[in-house]
Amino acid sequence: MLDDIILGQYVPGDSFLHRLDPRTKMILSALLAVLVFVVHTWTGYALYFAFTAALAAVGRIPPRYLARGMRPMVFFGVITFLFQLVFVREGRAVLDLWILTVTDRGVVEGFFMCFRLLLVVLVVLLFTLTTSAVELAEAVDRLLRPLRRVGVNSYDVGLVLSGAIRFVPTLLEQADKVKKAQMARGVVFEQGNLIERGRKVTAILVPLLLNVVRRADELGMAMEARCYQGGVGRTSRMQLRTGARDWVAAAVSVAWGVMLVWAGL
Amino acid sequence: MPISVRGLIHTYDPDTPFARQVLFGVDLEVGDGEIVGIAGPSRSGKSTLAQYLGGLLRPRQPGMVVIDGIDTGAPDADIAAVRTRVGMVFQFPEDQLFERTVELDVGYAPRLMKMNPADVEARVREALETVGMPFEEFRGRPVHALSGGQKRRVAVAGVLAKGCRTLVLDEPTAGLDPLGREEMLELVASLHRQGLTIVMISNQLEELARMVERLVVLAEGRVAADGPVRRVVSDAALLASTGLRPPGTVAAMQAFAAAGLPVRTDCLTVDEVCDEVARAAGGVRRA
Structure with a gap:
């Protein structure tokens, strides 16, 4: 079950999706996510699904891997x-x-x-699977930069957001380790009634929480030791460039969205 | 309680872009009462193998792991029984402590086994005394107020409290100071003297050489050597090819040998080194 959570993974590659400007990807993903709430017919959803499947193919994300990542969402x-x-x-x-x-x-x-619900998650996964942490942080920073005038530190927001997503796999790894250690002590997590199971989960949650807090503390200390001060006066090695392929992606997505809405699907 | 591993393979994240094979057909036999070391550089598959020995991972065809007659790969295997008989101590086991007091944490496994309170207490007492922590003194202590080395020993006690006869330890001395390291090694040695079968995993040949009788070297997911510890640690060619460094005593003897002194190189302690050099140098008596 824990293995199935693929949020926060990045599948390295150089496909069309990988090479898009992360800002383009982010804005288009947001538009796609909104569009899913406009669609209201069976044909509409079928078309929408076909579009995301096509995106996955363009991004060279193996369908089986994506399907596995969707498995935990089936419950919701x-x-x-x-x-x-x-x-x-x-x-x-x-x-x-x-x-x-x-x-x-x-x-x-x-x-x-x-x-x-499933399609929104699919769109988010396609975005995070094809966007590295650095790109994500940079995109958020650049997109929120206008808000600096009202006191929002866009650099911090970008860093926190990409950090939060990228630490999901690390957290899952920790959880798996603690779970195995408790299994070695004889816990069978698949057994027992709801109360017993809940009690068993504390055997994972307490050590996990302690580790996470300690890790966060150490990370903060390490950042301070390297004189982190929220990107003030800092330039970025990564220069985002919007090119022809971004305009193509935007044109295709918008045209497709307008078509769906216009056809009343 | 013998353990038998045949043709074990393991791939992490199979069927994903991150698939990574770490074990490529491992064969290993561990007999009752043995103390076996498993050494290998990082990412050689040691920790993965350990999880199979503890029944936490279950082999897929064609690999096979049989623990005390139970084939852990079989769908109907009594895996809970395997985990009761083999105790697995993970790297940094203090990370798995979660109860408020030492007594509660060590008693977790016996309580899960639905033992009555008196038996649980007896088990906890025995386990704590075994790891050198007097029961009366430590039972009520809050777990998180203990020192690093003490926490680790509590974690070992928590595994012993299951009543296991085989212990698999993954890097038991990692991150301990020299004193804590000595105490941990002494604890492992005393558990072996008490009749437990021990499998100890480490990337430090230095400490394995002093502890174990038999040494298995794992490299790139395969068994590169398996034999008496003296023979394996003094095999310079083998160690060089796997990226492990020989123990200091062996390195010293190899230097003497290279300098032309006719000595054997498989010395494991400082005393052995002194005796051998004295002998080879011809009748120099040790003070």
């Missing part, structure tokens, strides 16, 4: 689906269970919400 997808079943009241009733009424509209909405 199912919960979302059930919520819509219970709470959507409009439409014709297809099932009547005491105080629960499931409507045809609810079933459809359930599927749509579930698709939306």
